[in-house]
Structure formats: structure tokens, C-alpha cells
Amino acid sequence: MTDPVPPSASQAWLLRFGTAGALLAMLARGQRWWMLPLVMLLLIVGVGLLFLQSIHYVAPFIYMVF
Amino acid sequence: MGWLRRAWITVASEVAWRIPGRPQRLLHAFSLAERGSMVDVLFAAEATPRRDLRRKYFLHALDEGRHARVFADRVRALGRGDRAEAAVEDSGQLVEAGISGGLTLFERLGEDDFLAFVYVAEADAVEQFGVYLDRGLADPDTALELRTILKDEVFHVSYSRAELERMRKDGKPVDRMVRNRRLRRLWERYLRLTRDIGARVSGVWLTLLYFVALGPFRLVARLERGGWHPVPPRAPDALAAARAEG
Amino acid sequence: MATWILGVSALYHDAAVALLRDGVVVAAVQEERFSRLKHDAALPVRAARWCMAEAGIGPEDLDWLVFYEKPLRKFERILSTSVATFPRSWASFPRQMHAWLGDKLWLRGNLCSTFGVRPEKVLFCEHHLSHAASAFYGSPHDNAAVLCVDGVGEWATTSLWRGRGHTLEPVGEVRWPHSLGLYYSAITAHLGFMVNEGEFKVMGMAAYGRPRFDPQLAQLLRLEADGAFSVDLDAFRWHWHPTEAAGPRLAELVGPARFPGTPFTPELAPGDASPAQVAESQRHADIAATAQRQVEAAMLHLAHHAKAQVGGDALCLAGGVALNSVANHRLAAQGPFAHLWVHPAPGDAGGALGAAWWVWHQVLGHPRGAVLDRADLGRSTPRARSKDWLDDLGAHPVDVGDEAPERAAADLAAGRVVGWLEGRCEWGPRALGHRSILADPREAQMRDRVNAHVKYREPFRPFAPSVIAAAAGEWFDIPPAAAAPARFMLSTGPVRGDRRESLGAVTHVDGTARVHVVDPETSPAYHRLIAHFGELTGVPAVLNTSFNLKGEPVVATAVDAMATFVRSGLDVLYVDGYRVESR
Numbered sequence: 001m002t003d004p005v006p007p008s009a010s011q012a013w014l015l016r017f018g019t020a021g022a023l024l025a026m027l028a029r030g031q032r033w034w035m036l037p038l039v040m041l042l043l044i045v046g047v048g049l050l051f052l053q054s055i056h057y058v059a060p061f062i063y064m065v066f
Numbered sequence: 067m068g069w070l071r072r073a074w075i076t077v078a079s080e081v082a083w084r085i086p087g088r089p090q091r092l093l094h095a096f097s098l099a100e101r102g103s104m105v106d107v108l109f110a111a112e113a114t115p116r117r118d119l120r121r122k123y124f125l126h127a128l129d130e131g132r133h134a135r136v137f138a139d140r141v142r143a144l145g146r147g148d149r150a151e152a153a154v155e156d157s158g159q160l161v162e163a164g165i166s167g168g169l170t171l172f173e174r175l176g177e178d179d180f181l182a183f184v185y186v187a188e189a190d191a192v193e194q195f196g197v198y199l200d201r202g203l204a205d206p207d208t209a210l211e212l213r214t215i216l217k218d219e220v221f222h223v224s225y226s227r228a229e230l231e232r233m234r235k236d237g238k239p240v241d242r243m244v245r246n247r248r249l250r251r252l253w254e255r256y257l258r259l260t261r262d263i264g265a266r267v268s269g270v271w272l273t274l275l276y277f278v279a280l281g282p283f284r285l286v287a288r289l290e291r292g293g294w295h296p297v298p299p300r301a302p303d304a305l306a307a308a309r310a311e312g
Numbered sequence: 313m314a315t316w317i318l319g320v321s322a323l324y325h326d327a328a329v330a331l332l333r334d335g336v337v338v339a340a341v342q343e344e345r346f347s348r349l350k351h352d353a354a355l356p357v358r359a360a361r362w363c364m365a366e367a368g369i370g371p372e373d374l375d376w377l378v379f380y381e382k383p384l385r386k387f388e389r390i391l392s393t394s395v396a397t398f399p400r401s402w403a404s405f406p407r408q409m410h411a412w413l414g415d416k417l418w419l420r421g422n423l424c425s426t427f428g429v430r431p432e433k434v435l436f437c438e439h440h441l442s443h444a445a446s447a448f449y450g451s452p453h454d455n456a457a458v459l460c461v462d463g464v465g466e467w468a469t470t471s472l473w474r475g476r477g478h479t480l481e482p483v484g485e486v487r488w489p490h491s492l493g494l495y496y497s498a499i500t501a502h503l504g505f506m507v508n509e510g511e512f513k514v515m516g517m518a519a520y521g522r523p524r525f526d527p528q529l530a531q532l533l534r535l536e537a538d539g540a541f542s543v544d545l546d547a548f549r550w551h552w553h554p555t556e557a558a559g560p561r562l563a564e565l566v567g568p569a570r571f572p573g574t575p576f577t578p579e580l581a582p583g584d585a586s587p588a589q590v591a592e593s594q595r596h597a598d599i600a601a602t603a604q605r606q607v608e609a610a611m612l613h614l615a616h617h618a619k620a621q622v623g624g625d626a627l628c629l630a631g632g633v634a635l636n637s638v639a640n641h642r643l644a645a646q647g648p649f650a651h652l653w654v655h656p657a658p659g660d661a662g663g664a665l666g667a668a669w670w671v672w673h674q675v676l677g678h679p680r681g682a683v684l685d686r687a688d689l690g691r692s693t694p695r696a697r698s699k700d701w702l703d704d705l706g707a708h709p710v711d712v713g714d715e716a717p718e719r720a721a722a723d724l725a726a727g728r729v730v731g732w733l734e735g736r737c738e739w740g741p742r743a744l745g746h747r748s749i750l751a752d753p754r755e756a757q758m759r760d761r762v763n764a765h766v767k768y769r770e771p772f773r774p775f776a777p778s779v780i781a782a783a784a785g786e787w788f789d790i791p792p793a794a795a796a797p798a799r800f801m802l803s804t805g806p807v808r809g810d811r812r813e814s815l816g817a818v819t820h821v822d823g824t825a826r827v828h829v830v831d832p833e834t835s836p837a838y839h840r841l842i843a844h845f846g847e848l849t850g851v852p853a854v855l856n857t858s859f860n861l862k863g864e865p866v867v868a869t870a871v872d873a874m875a876t877f878v879r880s881g882l883d884v885l886y887v888d889g890y891r892v893e894s895r
Contacts, residue, residue, distance in 0.1 A: 012425070015418070015420055015421035015431055016418050016421055018420070018431075019312075019384070019417065019418055019419075019420055019421070022310065022311065022312070022384060023384045023387065023388075023417075026310070026311055026384055026385070026388070027388065030388075032388060032392055034283065035388070035391060035392060035395070038279060038391070039391065041275070041279055042275075042391070042413060043413075045271070045272070045409075045413060046412075046413030046417065049268055049410070049413050049414045050413075052268070053264065053414055057256070105347075105348045105349065108348065108872070108875055109348075111705075112701070112869060112871045117700075117704045120701070120704040120705065121704060121705055124705050124871070124874070127875060128875065128878060128879060131875070131879060142573060149569075149572065150555065152504075152571065152573055153501075153504065153506045153572040155572070155573065156504070156506070156572040156573040157505070157506040157509050157510065157862070158768075158862040158863020159350050159351070159506060159863040168354075168357045168358070168426075169357075169358075265410060268410050268414075269407070269410060270406075272405065272406035272409050273406050276394075276401075276402055276405045277399070277402070280394065280398050280405070283395045283398075284395055284396070284398040286395075287392055287395040287396035287398075289393070289396045289397070289489060289545065289551070290467070290487040290488065290489070291490075291542070292486065292534070292536060292540065292541060292542020293486065293490075293536045293538045293540045293541075293542055294485070294536075294538050294539060294540045294617070295484060295486065296484060297482035297483070297484060297485055300482075304675045304677075305675055308378070308435040308437065308671065308675050309434075309435060309436070310436070311382040311383075311384045311385050311436060312379065312382060312384060312419065312420050312434065312435070312436035
């Protein structure tokens with residue numbers, strides 16, 4: 001097996017948006033539709049979290065600002 | 067730089083060995099680290115193309131395995147620590163290792179850099195354990211074990227240094243490799259720190275979010291009851307169903 | 313063109329892959345056999361790489377990659393449970409959300425980048441359906457009830473399926489947080505063992521006890537009139553606490569938790585412990601015995617429901633609870649089904665193979681294939697390379713070639729403890745004669761020697777015997793329904809009364825043994841070894857335990873085997889026909 005080529009950053013974000021969409025669609029169809037607003041909020045937090053993770057080496061400086 | 071590192075190790079060790087319960091945690095961490103390093107070096111014994119080095123790696127790995135057990139025994143002997151850590155020690159299992167899926171350390175670094183890594187890590191350990199002994203920090207029984215372990219570590223330093231010397235003769239930039247490894251170790255420690263900080267800060271934010279946003283939904287949410295439940299029907303298109311919810 | 317399907321299980325415990333070529337298993341192996349990290353849960357990159365290399369394909373040749381769970385359903389369960397247990401879940405919520413929002417939720421992308429496949433090839437199978445498929449499609453039964461019992465997947469913790477031909481149809485499920493697997497794990501933690509690791513130890517401990525806590529524990533796990541069970545959620549907290557499974561109520565009912573590592577000295581094996589210590593250990597044994605009996609009763613209860621709902625004469629089992637070999641024996645001996653079939657890797661690892669089979673049979677519509685009658689589906693090393701390794705390590709291997717089984721049998725008869733590595737490693741947690749430590753089963757002292765000086769594990773833990781198929785019934789009481797599980801060492805039953813004397817090292821304190829029946833067709837070398845030992849000693853069985861030290865995964869290569877060999881009290885090592893003596 002050749003070592004896989006990681007998808008580009010834009011592809012990765014595209015896939016994540018797809019996942020987020022699938023999650024919302026799943027909830028909208030099921031009994032737990034009431035979780036939709038909560039999940040939307042968490043997804044926004046999640047995007048922030050992923051962004052911060054990708055630059056976590058500057059974390060001490062960012063958190064000093066907050 | 068050497069004196070700075072030694073000063074830092076001395077201060078950190080003086081503090082660590084004086085807080086009650088802390089030595090157990092330290093020894094537990096050593097035990098895990100030695101187990102992780104046994105795994106790493108055993109891989110090297112398997113993967114190296116150098117037949118003369120294979121045996122050295124192998125003996126090195128055995129030493130690390132023995133040290134892991136000695137440290138675990140010391141944790142037990144020093145008395146009851148944390149229940150969860152004790153369960154880990156009791157199972158003998160490795161919960162943290164130098165590998166998080168994917169390639170082994172040896173595969174990532176290649177033979178030359180791996181040797182530089184071994185040299186730097188073992189030399190640091192010799193220095194650290196040396197401080198514990200010189201300053202009389204460890205209890206007598208642990209000190210006795212540390213002395214034996216120190217002898218093994220000196221062997222690890224000497225064989226990896228001999229290999230580095232051989233590489234120097236081949237014209238490889240050994241000093242730069244060792245320096246890079248040291249910097250890399252510092253950088254990785256820094257990354258661990260930032261990751262910890264990141265996790266803590268996100269923990270605070272998520273806790274705030276929990277109390278602000280989850281409360282109202284509590285009125286709607288129910289835990290499921292026990293007993294059998296009917297299963298909702300699956301989508302008729304098997305392939306579409308297989309793609310969904312992932 | 314062949315169709316290649318890669319099944320993947322990961323991210324909880326026991327990550328594994330299984331590779332199918334036109335529905336046939338090419339290789340199946342847990343990541344721990346590569347990473348040397350027991351129960352490794354990381355995405356199984358190295359296992360996948362090995363399987364594909366073995367098949368001579370690359371990731372671009374895969375037609376489908378299927379993950380053994382639906383991550384979005386799982387996320388829904390975790391989030392809605394946090395809401396339903398507000399505000400008690402305040403400490404677990406940030407940890408879980410950090411892990412999920414920062415990583416686990418985005419599994420599709422992670423699978424693509426890790427394994428190098430395109431997103432449209434990635435599929436997801438429900439956790440319990442993966443288990444059900446692993447049990448049903450490998451079985452010889454094309455009409456069966458399929459029961460899966462484990463900790464939890466997405467929502468289901470127990471599920472019942474109707475298997476017909478190549479389809480699996482859901483019948484019912486028990487939902488989180490009511491979980492038999494987590495109940496047993498909570499007891500495991502209370503008894504001072506690591507969850508997902510110490511459950512076997514609880515089973516071993518149970519034999520020393522009496523189920524005297526039945527009135528107390530019956531309040532916590534109730535069998536329901538509808539054929540399922542429920543758990544007293546006020547007594548447990550696995551659904552909201554970040555680290556603890558049980559609340560104070562458990563300790564009020566059965567006494568305080570055992571601290572990990574406390575010596576176990578019950579009445580049947582008191583050693584030189586004080587009466588107070590013996591009483592304390594006996595209490596631990598009695599808790600284990602009660603919980604064990606409860607799980608057996610629950611499994612029987614579920615099986616009766618399965619019989620009533622699905623009918624037929626065969627029951628296929630999977631899920632972590634199906635590793636409880638004592639419960640399996642009771643199902644076989646007292647249950648309503650004439651045939652029992654258990655997947656050799658019933659835990660989460662097996663989900664990788666189940667998910668792959670599900671894609672082949674149910675999604676793509678192919679008919680049933682061959683029965684899974686062997687477990688040596690994992691990693692192997694070319695013989696020449698093993699020899700080089702052994703040479704380099706100074707082991708001085710002697711090539712005994714095809715005579716290895718007879719030579720090893722002679723070593724065993726001479727009282728030596730043998731490390732035995734042959735061919736491919738086993739799929740699942742059991743060593744079945746490919747990565748085994750073997751010893752003479754006749755004297756009880758041998759059990760103590762192997763526990764204390766070879767494997768460095770607790771003295772109360774029993775060892776299993778491997779017996780040749782032709783003599784199995786003569787030595788062990790194996791109900792007909794347990795014939796299939798016994799081939800994968802998944803059933804524990806009585807040693808025949810008149811034979812216990814001759815099997816002192818493998819007969820547990822309650823007169824039972826977790827017998828492994830060895831078939832001459834699928835394990836020819838190992839069968840020859842045991843048969844020859846029988847000719848030499850009159851006992852056609854050997855003591856068989858997995859080739860590893862406490863806390864480490866079963867060895868995979870000659871280098872791993874050597875590392876275990878020199879650190880343990882093994883006398884002789886066999887690696888694919890090379891014999892190494894301890895010096």
C-alpha cells in the first residue's frame with residue numbers, strides 16, 4: 001500500500017460540511033428534531049474548535065488576548 | 067544550554083519529590099514511558115536493516131520492559147495512589163504510547179534520526195535520574211532500583227553514541243542531528259502544553275455552553291426505558307442507507 | 313474484476329480491519345498485533361496496510377470501505393443523553409464534545425485521508441448490525457435467530473435479528489442506557505479491574521464464590537416480563553459521569569470496592585492470609601459469582617425471547633458479552649436452541665468483518681458464502697525472515713521443519729513450557745494454537761508455575777485446555793449445542809469427573825474448563841502436536857494460553873515472540889518450524 005495522499009484543506013472542509021449537513025438531515029427526519037438548534041450551535045463551536053486546533057501552537061498567545 | 071537544562075531538572079525534581087503522592091505519579095508516568103519506549107525500540111529491532119544493531123535494539127527494549135516493571139512495583143510499594151492509575155498498573159496495560167496510529171517512530175524518523183533520538187532521550191534520562199540520586203530525593207528502595215536502571219541507561223547512551231560517532235566518520239552532520247532532536251523535544255513539549263491549554267480552555271467554553279444552552283432542552287429529552295423496543299424501519303435503498311448517518 | 317471490501321472498526325477499543333475479496337476473507341487482524349498496544353483503538357492503519365499488501369492491492373483497488381458504526385447516530389445519542397441528564401452530566405459533556413467536535417464527528421474525512429479512499433466509497437454499518445452480520449454470515453445456519461449483547465453501539469445495547477439466507481432483519485432492541493455489558497463492566501470496576509480488560513478476571517473469580525448477593529443485585533438488574541431486562545439507572549452513572557460507572561448504591565448493597573491489586577485469597581485458596589483478608593476476598597468472589605449468575609440468567613432470558621420471536625433451532629451470538637464463555641455454556645446446556653454459533657471475535661474487532669460481510673451480502677445482494685471455520689486469518693511473517701531475525705538476536709534456531717509438532721509434544725511431556733508460533737495469528741482475543749504458550753496439563757503445579765513465572769499474572773486465573781476433537785467428549789462434558797463455540801474456545805463446561813485428576817492444571821476450582829476443541833482439518837499442525845502428546849502421556853490435551861505477558865497483546869512476529877520468550881520462564885520456543893532453547 002502506498003501511503004495515502006491526504007486530501008487538501010479545502011477538500012477536508014468540504015467533507016466536513018457534508019458531514020454537518022448529513023447530521024442535520026438525520027435529526028430533521030427523526031424523533032429528536034428538537035435537538036436541531038442545539039446541534040447547529042455546537043457545529044459552529046466545532047468549526048471554531050477545529051480552527052483553533054489547527055493553529056494550537058499559537059494557543060498561549062491567543063488565549064492571552066481573551 | 068547544558069547548565070540551564072540541569073538547573074531546570076533540579077528545580078522540577080526537588081518540587082516533584084516533595085509533594086505527597088507526587089512521587090507515585092512520577093513513577094507511574096515513568097513506567098508508562100518505559101513501556102512505550104520498549105514498544106518503539108522493539109519495532110526498531112524488527113525494522114532495522116542493520117543486523118548488528120538488531121540485537122542492541124532488542125536488548126535495549128528488554129531493559130525498558132524491565133524498568134517499566136520496576137517502576138510499577140515501586141508505585142505499588144509506595145502505597146495506594148489513585149484508584150484509576152492503580153487499575154492501569156494492575157492490568158499491566160499501556161494506555162499511552164509514543165504512537166497514535168500510523169507509522170512507528172522508527173519508520174517516521176529513519177535509522178539515523180532514530181539513533182539521535184535514542185541518544186538524546188537516554189542522555190536526558192541519565193541526567194534526570196542522576197539528579198534524583200545526587201540530591202537524595204528518592205526513598206532508599208527506589209534509589210537502589212534507580213542505580214541499577216542508571217547502569218542500563220548508560221549502556222543505551224553508549225551504544226547510540228558509538229553509532230553516532232560511526233555516522234560522523236561517514237561524514238554525516240551528527241552534531242546538527244542531535245541539536246535538532248533536542249530542539250524537536252522542546253518543541254514537542256511545547257505542543258503538548260499548548261494542546262493541554264487548548265483542551266482546558268475549550269473545556270471552560272463548553273462547560274459555559276452546557277449551562278447556558280442545554281438546560282431548556284432538558285424539558286423535552288427523556289432517557290429510554292428498559293425492555294425491548296421496536297426497531298424503526300430501514301430505508302429501502304440499501305446503498306443509500308449505508309452511506310447515511312456517517 | 314474482483315470486488316474488494318475493507319471493513320474497519322476503531323475508536324472505542326480493539327481496532328481491526330477485515331479484507332474481503334468477492335465476499336471471501338483474505339485477512340482479518342486487530343491493530344494491536346502491529347502497534348503492540350493492547351486493545352489499541354486508533355484507526356487501524358498498519359493492519360490495513362498489511363492486509364492490502366498481503367492481497368497485492370492498494371487503496372485505489374478498494375471498491376468499498378465500511379466502518380462498523382454510524383458515528384452521527386452515536387453523536388445524537390451522546391448529546392441527547394447529556395441533555396436528558398442535565399445538570400449531572402456537566403463534567404462529561406465538555407470532554408465528550410471536545411473529542412467529538414474536534415475529531416470523531418468528522419470520521420468520513422478522516423477515513424478518506426487515513427486510508428486513501430474516495431468519499432463516495434465510504435459506507436457505514438450500524439454497530440449491532442455489524443455484530444449480527446459477523447455472527448450470522450460466518451455461521452453454517454441460513455435460518456437463525458441472531459442475538460447481539462454488548463456495552464453500547466449507537467443506541468442499541470442488545471439486539472435481536474432474524475437471519476434468512478443472506479438477509480438480516482431487525483426484530484427488536486434494548487436501548488442505552490440499559491446495558492448488560494456495561495452492568496458487567498461496572499461490577500468489573502467495583503472489583504478493582506480495568507474495564508474492557510478485567511471482565512475475564514471477574515469470570516475467573518466467580519468460580520470461587522457463591523451468588524449470595526442475589527437479593528441485593530437483583531434490584532439493580534431486572535429481567536423484564538417482555539423478555540428483555542432493565543437496569544436501575546439511579547444506581548449507575550455510566551450515562552452521565554465521565555469516569556465512574558456505579559454510584560454509592562452499589563457499595564451500600566454489596567460493600568466497598570476492591571482496591572486494584574489487592575491479593576485475592578478466598579476460602580478455597582486462602583494461602584497464609586488472615587481470616588479478615590479471607591473474608592474480604594470471599595466477599596469479592598461472591599459479588600463476582602452473583603453478577604456472573606445474573607448475566608447467565610439474562611442471556612437465557614433473552615434466548616427464550618429469541619426462540620419465541622424468531623423460532624428455528626439455531627442461535628448466532630456476537631457482542632462483547634458473547635465472550636463470556638461460562639454464559640455461553642449455560643445457553644448451550646439449558647437454552648432453547650439446538651445449535652449455538654459464536655463469532656471468534658465477538659467483541660468490537662469482529663465488527664470489522666461483520667460490516668464488510670454486510671456490504672457484500674445485504675447491500676450488494678450476494679448469497680451466503682463459506683462457513684468461517686478457522687480463526688488464523690491474521691498476520692504472518694515469511695519463514696526466511698523469521699530465521700534471519702532469530703539468527704540476529706543470537707537465538708541459535710534449529711530447523712526442525714515438519715517435525716515441530718512432535719518435537720514440541722516431546723518437550724511438553726518432559727515438563728517444558730513451550731512458546732508456539734505457527735502460521736497466521738488468530739482473529740479475536742483467543743490464542744488457538746498459532747500464538748500459544750503450551751504446557752503439560754496434568755499437574756496443578758504447572759498452572760501455578762505458568763501463572764507466576766511465565767505470564768506473571770494473578771494466581772486465581774485458570775488456563776484452558778486444547779483437546780483433539782476425537783477425544784473431546786471423553787474428557788469434557790460438551791453439550792451438542794456448544795460444539796461450534798468450543799472450537800473457538802468460547803464455551804466453559806465441566807471436565808468429566810473421572811478425568812479431573814489427569815487435568816489438574818486446566819481444571820478450574822469449580823471443576824470446569826474453557827475447553828478448546830482442535831479440528832484436524834483446520835489446525836493440522838496443532839492437532840498433530842496434541843495427538844502426539846496424547847500418545848506419549850495418555851492425555852490428548854495440552855494447557856493452552858495466549859502467547860503474551862500480562863498487559864501486552866498476543867505476539868505477532870518472531871521478534872515479539874523472542875522478547876516474550878526471554879522475559880518469561882518459557883523453556884522452548886517454536887517459530888514456524890525453528891526451535892529455540894532457553895539458555
